[in-house]
Amino acid sequence: MHALIIDDSKTMRSILRRIVTELGFDTTEAGNGQEALDALEAGLVPDICLIDWNMPLMDGYTFVTRVRADDRWRNVTLMMVTTESEHGQIVRALAAGAHEYVIKPFTPDAIIEKMELLGLVAQEVPA
């Protein structure tokens, strides 16, 4: 499994990398939407993209619309991880094709539970 982490904050990328690495994911990092799109164009096919909204060059919302418009990446799961917390912003991201949405600040459990919800991480099997 592979995660593409897209955030202009190196610290945030590092936090997310640690969380998903513990879940067994390999990771690639990008500092903005354009860098991430370039990585996809170069052949990277991640299982999930964790996407900040506000970034230079190309924001996360634009990245989502670009990915959703291209059939090559139809199976890539898109999850916003952002400080944008208005109801309308979440609706907009979902309408553009984001599958899930986590608002910063978050706990590691929040990311893990969303990955479970998306079927990307197996849940613990009850006794």
Next chain:
Amino acid sequence: MPPAGDDGTGVISPTSFAYVADLLRRETAMLCEPGKEYLVEARLLPLARSAGQPDVDSYVALLGRDPSERAKAIDALTINETSWFRDLAPYQAFTEAMLPPLLEARAHVKHLEIWSAACSSGQEAYSLTMLLRENLPPGWTARIHATDVSTSMLERVRAGRYSQVEMNRGMPAQRLVTWFTRAGNEWEVSPELRSMVTTQHLNLAAPFPPMPVFDIVFLRNVLIYFDVDTKRDILRRVSSRISPDGYLLLGSSETTLDLDDAWTREAAGRVWMHRPRGASPAGTAARPASPASPASSASTTVRATAGVAQSTAPALSQTGA
């Protein structure tokens, strides 16, 4: 949970810990065994500070002479971190295995009564209302009876407001935007869902107050905090409040086996549904409807669509949801 003070103010002495364990045992029948000192320290240190006490031990001494601080301490010790739709499987069992036969069996009353026992801050109860709204046919009503030993938790359920951090915990984004609105820094559950939930103070270890007969009981992640005799007693009393064709869901590490032979188990995906002995297996002929009370003012007409979701995690508490 905030860490205990690292300056010694948060460290609890064996005597104080024994007092707190005994207090919890007497007031709630909950077990607080050695090894949980860190949890007691973390929960009581903020209260000690706000009460002007220099350390946790001084605060515990205060508990002996101040009933209102005692109530606050019990509240703090019985509160759990909780999340929405966690564990997925119990909610899949709810929509896929329990609802279909109950919809058939209750066709003449078109109403369901559900108990969210040890409801904590209400994430389980409201998760269930979402599933009901999405899965009940038009014209049906349902009521979630949310109970807890903590009055402050019940106030939170009634308020239906949750912080951003709480909303991040397992709430699918689509449901967030469908059922919640922003209220300052918090999110507020829709009046429609709130009207489906009633609250009642209830100590599981004590005799139950008057309650309806329930079609489904969620009693998850709470029996683990009681000793065997209390577990057995709770299960016996729950069996008197559940319809003959109803369902009981426990936490993944909990069971009725070897505790109460009034129950049988049926598998539903990855969870066990506990049922009153003699109930028809789910998906076979429906049994007569329960005497569950018809829709009340707290009930809401619901519409149908489809869906499934997830619920919760315990710490030290009767507040299991």
